[in-house]
Amino acid sequence: MTDLPQNARVVIIGGGVVGCSVAYHLAKMGWKDVVLLERKQLTSGTTWHAAGLIGQLRAGQNMTKLAKYSAELYKGLEAETGVATGLRQGGSVSAALTAERREELFRQAAMARAFGVPVEELSPAEVKEKYEHLNLDGVTGGVWLPTDGQADPANIALALAKGARQNGALIRERVKVTGLKRDGRRVTGVDWAADDGSDQGHITCDMIVNCAGMWGHEVGRMAGVNVPLHACEHFYIVTEAIEGLKQMPVLRVPDECAYYKEDAGKILLGAFEPHSKPWGMNGIPDSFEFDQLPEDFDHFEPILEAACNRLPMLAEAGIHTFFNGPESFTPDDAYHLGLAPEMDNVWVACGFNSIGIQSAGGAGHALSQWMDSGEKPFDLGDVDISRMQPFQGNKHYLFERSKETLGLLYADHFPYLQKRTARGVRRTPFHHHLLDNGAVMGEAAGWERANWFANEGQEREYQYTWKRQNWFGNAAAEHKAVRENVGMYDMSSFGKLRVEGPDAEAFLNYIGGGDYSAPVGKIVYTQFLNNRGGIEADVTVTRLSEMVYLVVTPGATRLADQTWMERHKGDFNVVITDVTAGEGVLAVMGPNARKLLQKVSPSDFSNDVNPFGTAQEIELGMGLARAHRVTYVGELGWEIYVSSDMAGHAFETLWEAGQDMGLKLCGMHMMDSCRIEKGFRHFGHDITCEDHVLEAGLGFAVKTSKPDFIGRDAVLRKKEEGLKTRMVQFRLTDPEPLLYHNEPIVRDGQIVSYLSSGNYGHTLGGAIGMGYVPCDGESPDQLLASSYEIDVAGIRVEAEVSLRPMYDPKGERAKA
Known part of the structure; x- marks a missing residue:
């Protein structure tokens, strides 16, 4: 050596x-x-x-x-x-055994067209034509991807x-x-x-x-x-040679957790079973090399039994190899x-x-x-x-979560699907208050968050479908409360990064597109840009004192955003500290939000003292808090920051005071449906590091009058060159179909792009989507003059379009 x-x-x-x-x-x-x-x-x-x-x-x-x-x-x-x-592009067939799986496959087919992947939807008879050995019992449809293959x-x-x-x-x-x-x-x-x-x-x-x-x-x-x-155990079998078996496409039957590959006249049957077997809890043996794990026929038998019914030739074929080998899975x-x-x-x-x-x-x-x-x-x-969050490296957590993740590969990929395992790790200060009032929890970055609230007597669990799920009406009622009265929801899981030091102002002015040379109490909505003008982070920055700022980020990107800041700190004399767990945050939103806060606090919430985009220290009940007048739902409201020790008192004070006003507890589904009506961007979906801040429609948040900040040159270049694409908001004119994301955007009969996000607009009365539409050399009027449709599982649905928010385009409600 x-x-x-x-x-x-x-x-x-x-x-x-x-x-x-x-x-x-x-x-x-x-x-x-x-x-x-x-x-x-x-x-x-x-x-x-x-x-x-x-x-x-x-x-x-x-x-x-x-x-x-x-x-x-x-x-x-x-x-x-x-x-x-050994590459052979013989195509692949995926067969559905339920109406729900058929919709999933057809939505994937629509997405494939938007991404430029050849695809064809199949009737049950056409599935049989592509894979002649298949037993069609229960088959509802399928998709054909001709460029798939094996190697x-x-x-x-x-x-x-x-x-x-x-x-x-x-x-x-x-x-x-x-x-x-x-x-x-x-x-x-x-x-x-x-x-x-x-x-x-x-x-x-x-x-x-x-x-x-x-x-x-x-x-x-x-x-x-x-x-x-x-690592998890992964099982497959290889049959003996089957007489007369010719080359076949890859076959997937996800409802039976199975995939089939023809190879040299044999069939390989593999499984992604719903309850997998973690392996290597005490470490992987040092001698491991081309090793197999012990057979577990009992574990594999249900898959094999279903497969012999689905492919009757398997029942007659001998098993040449029963294989069990480890593969690694992430949370x-x-x-x-x-x-x-x-x-x-x-x-x-x-x-x-x-x-x-x-x-x-x-x-x-x-x-x-x-x-x-x-x-x-x-x-x-x-x-x-x-x-990945730091706690996700915990071995016990990984062991529990890995029992589920292997099987999720072939599970129904329903919208809003929640993981079942390794839950309850991170809880906000309001966790039990929310549960006591009917919260149905989801999980994001390990945080347990109230996604919706069940009515009395209603099952407190998700019932998944591609249509309207069991919580659709609950979210609609929460949406209505925020639009017409007052709602309250927990935002504690959002990341909070404290930036402090003599150079805090100069550092933020370098790393961010906004102007942070602002008075104490000012809140700046802003982006951190890269050198291409793409968006690395979408945050609010509040000046707490001369040398201290609070940067608020999405919970899932807190670590990434903090890392971006640390890597660009250079010689600036600042300290960046994650203080997320130190404060609970309750959002109080709706036309009557001011009325509720005035009931629990002697502080002044008027426009003169606390205008939109400012924060102030307040008394709340018998405690203290800080009220940030901002909104992600487009209504009059405040985000109430309270130290974790006083969080329970703050919740109880607000909740009791709101009882005679019809205060409604709300969840994350409500927040997302309200924000998409207002055209607010969702980081990770609508805006990413490759989406230029001007094409995202966020130029108002970038202050190029500042002498030097990351991305400034790219913003000025784009202003000179003109936009090649624009973020557009869509509303389906048919109120029935639902949008999630990745549905193709059809302009004048041609697919031109796809939706970056989607949800239902309960106030606007239809599904709302957002997405980028190519517009090189076009004026906004030319862009909007076209006819638009959205492809929903192969059916094109007419859509209205707008470059301005369809709900409250002038932003008057938040400043009321």
Whole structure:
């Protein structure tokens, strides 16, 4: 092993398909001194036993783009490297056994068209035409994706490894990383040891990439970063050769948790069962290499029984192989990619949730671009490692959540679907007050949040459907209360970052697009931009004192936003502290919000003393609080910040005072339906790091008169060049269909884009969507003069459009 270098630009840890892809793409970009270390043999962890399905449609446009890239890359690898990848694009059929699954598949088909993926909806008879061996009992429909296929997983990895070597990367097998040297927020080098104990050493490096698969959590701990994932057992069988079986497309029957792959005249039947078996709770054996786990036929038998009915030929075929191997799963079923928030040179690409083969090419491509430029090539929020909360690295939490996540791959992907496992970890100060009054909880970033409130005698649980769910009327009543009277809801889970120090004002003026040279008590709605003018964070900033500001962020992006601030702090003399848990927040919203607050506080809530966009210290009941006059629902209202010790008293005081006013407790579903009526953007859906702030319609929040801030030049350039796309609000003229997101936008008969978010507008009387429409060289009048439809599960529904908010376009209600 003495040929290992003493120095490297990057050390990649792990030689599965993802590690090989990262090495390949970095080397292809011209990076020198790329070193990949594999503890045993390439592909010997999970890659070697993967099913090798290549699906191109994912849940979002960018994830689909990466999956399509993977397929295109694998097509050319054999010619480039001489290693056969076995890629065969024979298409895939997904069959539905219920009306709900059929709607899900047809909505996915509509989404595929918007993303440029060839797709065809199928009747039951057409499903049979595509897959002749299928028993059609109970089949309600299906979809056909002709460019899907299958490949040889190990050979794809070996082809990528060879391509990496051809471009100068050094790949060494049987070399285990035994430790990492750290200096502050940087890894400085890697300790290694030969597998046979014959040699050991150290490589200094500029950065590392954790591609360790199911060892990723352990390697993350060595690097001082949190990589939440857990291994689960994954089962499949391979039949004996079936006489006369010709090449077949991949078949998925998600309602029976099963997928089928024909390979060399045999059938591979795999399962994503609803209750999975976590594995490796006490660590993965050091000797693990191409290992199989013990058979558990009892666990697999229900899947096999259903499969023999669905594919009768299986009942006659002998079982050649019963396989059980481990794969890693993350808490939300999305993989981990990007720069770890805790360190400044530790990159992560692992936790691929059984889609590693179809994702590896694109993930390696995206990560290498990010590493090379220092900026994300496009929005990767779905998989960015910074979305994971610190507590999610807890081993007990991961064990409990992993029981569910494997099965979620083939579960019905209903809107608003809530995880069942590993719940109740983070609770706001009002948690029991809300439960006592009928709250039905959802979960976001581990926080238990009231999503809606059940009526007396009503089942306090979700009943999922693609149509109106059981809480639709409850959310409508909450919506009506906020629009016409007064409602109260818990916003404590939103992130609160305290920025303080002599340079607090100068720092915020550099990192944010707004003007923070404001008087004490002023609230500034603003964005943190990147150098392309894309939106990295969507926040409010309140000046609490001369040297202290409070930055309020969405709960799910608190860590990412704090990390962005820390990485751009430079020489500014500021301290950034997460104080989220220190204060509870109750939003009091509606035309009678001022009347309610005047009942519980002697403070002055008039426009003269407390105008919109300002905060003031108040007395509340027998305690103290701080009232921020802002709104995310478009009504007169205040967000009441109260220290956690007084939170219970504040809730009881407001709730009791509101009883004779009809005060209604409200949930997050209400908040989202009100905000979309008002045209307020949702970070992560409507605005992301690749959406230019001007095209998002948020230019009013950017003050280019400031001399220097991140993104200023990009904003000025866009003003000169003109907008290529605009954020538009849509309302379906038919009040019945529902919108969620990703539905295609049809302009004058042609698909031009897709919705970034959707919900029902109870005041406007129809489903509301938001989305970007291309408009290069067009005036707003030209854009609005077209006819528009939204494709809902294959049915085009007429839509009204507006560039201004359809509800209260002048914003008069919030300033009343």
